[in-house]
Amino acid sequence: MTAVAEQNTVNGIPAPEGSVTITVKIQRFNPEIDDAPHWESYEVPALPTDRVLNLLFNIKNYVDGTLSFRRSCAHGICGSDAMQINGINRLACKVLVKDLLAKDGKETTVTVAPIKGLPTLKDLYVDMEPFFEAYRAVKPYLITYGNEPTRERIQSAADRERFDDTTKCILCAACTSSCPVYWNDGSYFGPAAIVNAHRFIFDSRDEGSEERLDILNDAEGVWRCRTTFNCTDACPRGIQVTKAIQEVKRALLFKRV
Template structure:
């Protein structure tokens, strides 16, 4: 599925009569009315991809995830999306919100409202360059397959210690930033190189390689650097900073990729 073309479809009403089997829709006191324009796709019909819009009453302090749950609960129960923790930790609800990769549970409506009070339309679409399964759900396996290629686990040789593998606070701080990755795919699906070539490992894989390459307890740095020195490795990065801007955890992704490049240069 490609990005849905065309203009918004019918605007969903707030009354239960507009959708079968819906509950009466509550309107919170102090709510503002926004139009949520969602990319729709259902593999079980021949309609293809299209846009559908819904009128949703929401408080400025509501998260975008709240608006999606409202639509599914009261306007259209067929709307499909992923969610889990709702606290920016699991990465399940990554999607394009107004064209930018974000977590729906971390974006507040007030941050999307125009300051002049003009009518608000918010567009929501699935992550780019990953196969769409239904509506806002994408198949994450291509992303995870590339992630697994860089051996994202501790590699050690020799006998195991009697108790634990000790590490100083300074050594731990060396890779602290890249331990924050939640594998939401926001960075990788925002990368122009990944858009053009799906065999490119992508920013998320590089971040997780960085996490172990610079871990003083790990013995597999040379193996990972050899993988990342491949044609689909870090040298294809064009330093557009899309990945850093898209990361919901604030990881300095481009900096991590640069450090991996430097490690390759010094190793070589």
């Protein structure tokens, strides 16, 4: 870790008082010129309260405008900026520099790479279509039959609590792309799809649970889960993903929800 308080800039990037210099090692890939991904490093000034997304913006704005990554709200809600940070799936807008600084006082290196299991389109952003295809396949919406009610569908607080955890999913793909089964076999539905199926399977207002359970009983459904807990560890919203998958398995085994 190198103090840069007396410097005005580092590699052309404004260095505010109290900032430190961090080496950001990024996996780069441009399909128009590269045969394979490669690593490039950048020296970046950062405050302890900066987020990794701030570092990426500084590199793109001041050093290399060709750097490509997704982002939107920058507040951990949209899920756009999921990537591997120091080998762990995280949202770049939620990881603080102070949590990455070396404890021994030496210069810090932060590695950033795209999430695994999905085709890399360029640098840090991937093709999300296989992920959303699995999401759509589990019918992630309320299914009812018969005539529409004349008033809202009433639900008790206890019934709502039953699936509260899985309503938090922001479809960032951090859980699915942390799954070894998904890495090796892209046809697996993946944790996020199962979480979103869970959200409706256990909704007392829904009448499509059997349809979703039949879908997830497929060879590429819940039975492919190996309970490694990678998905739970990766979820930026704290969803108990592995627990939700096990509950869907139990629903299939006992044919009741």
